[in-house]
Amino acid sequence: MSSPSPNGTIDYTALVHDDRIHASLYTDPRIFDDEMERIFRRGWVFVGHDSEIPSAGDFVTRRVGTEPVIMVRGKDGDVSVFVNRCMHRGTMVCPADRGSARTFTCPYHGWTYDISGELLGVPYPGGYAAFDKSAHGLTRAPRLSSYRGFVFASLSPAGISLAEHLGSATRLIDRSCDLSPAGEVELTAGWVKHRCAANWKALPENDSDGYHLGFVHRALFSTVRSQYQRVVGDERAIKAVVRDWGNGHIEIDWSPGYQGPFEWLGGVSGSAVADFVAALERRDGAEVTRRRLLGGPAHALIFPNLFLGETNIAIVEPVSVEECVHWHTPMFLTGVPEFRSRLLRMAEAGMGPASFLMPEDLLVASRNQLGLHARTAVWLELGRGLNRERVDAEGRTVSHVTDETTNRALWRHYRTVMTEA
């Protein structure tokens, strides 16, 4: 069991109101510890994608919250997630980012595990009267589940299922995957990791913030034309919306502002595109294909750490109360290798420490973090759009893209998770 929660001393209902939140949520290390327990251990957390570990023995190492894990493909083809910690005295077993292994050997005293986590051997077994190797295998994430190749883990044996957690937000994942004629995406280009001197929650909030674009990204918008141009300028002319999918899953939908297909891909043409469109039409018919190519992939946060960043996939990794890392990789569409170079170049332009967008986002996040240390003023206002948001036929709250509907949705879910029994 983990240490007792300090929940008794922190009243989240006093810190998180419907339209304002308290600055300590970004600065209090006790709250960070609480979040690691309640959000990142008990809840469902995105770990990695099927395509990252295609063959038996392929593995990647990640963190679920701050807990180190190994995601590995077994001999049976199934994916396992193990706590990356030796069952002898706790040494991290695998230090590599990724690789392929037949066994994992702990460097400290040589205990060796196979890729199904089983303890194969203990050097000098004469030191134990009787030793049950089967009781000392690597600890498995208590629950593992995936959706369309996106692998999620929960470090708690009990709780709602992944399907319940995702709810109708599976449609956001569908929106991205269905752009591939094979119905699959591939995350094989490697990840860029961007360090941010801010609380981790700044990343999901900023990733789904449609209000900041014309200000934070003024340099880019005044220099090059992009698909985001239609969300700056006259407030009434902006057609993009934000949407609350429930359970903390939140979306910016640019597509109402798009005027033609492929705006999300910077506009493309040529024979490769014609083949791609034909393949989608064979599967889905002309009308559905037209809608897919107009709308493009999702721009959405799957709570708490998976960001579907249109043509990128990103991960939010908390490090400590004032530090986090934003990972990203381009989302390759299986069966459409012709788009890969373009997707790589788009990923480099949009995200990462040297890109044309994210350095400004993370700079502002770190300056936000500095301001949030003030205690003479303590509230963050999140009331924008309360005067005009509406509930659609499916019960989702929708509003103008610059409205704080997404922030409110995130924090409402946060309050639920942080206060539930």
Added chain:
Amino acid sequence: MISHTEYRAVVEFLHREALLADEARYAEWLALWTDDGVYWVPATTDPAADPDKHLSHIYDNRGRLETRIKLLLTGHRYSQEPASRMRRLVSNIEAAPAENGELVAESNFALAELAIQAKREMHWWVGRTTHRLRRVGGELKMCRKKVVLVNAAEPLPNLSFLI
């Protein structure tokens, strides 16, 4: 082998490029490039890295290089507003002839950056650079610059200055 005079010219070029980057003299730095320039900062130290298969930090052709500079010149590239205070040391320079009369230079660098835009932290950047240089109208220009950071695959802070 190249002549001593040529080696000197390479060293002077590398020193000048470093100075212009350190001092945020963006337009002058851009003028050091040929029209077919490629500026590459891989996201891995793996020598097998392939920019058409793997994500990079930077993989700029001339057009994107110009955009990079234009952003910095707007005054609204807030991650470099004001520009980081920087000084870099360029050392261990080796130069050799390459095809088409070009030169290839390898060097190490260590760069101290004071990122003054928010927390005022010192960041250390260390790596190995490969320059491909060509004479254009009697002057050396770079047609390729590849920078392999020792921590290319680690979480990096903002890298919107010229590395």
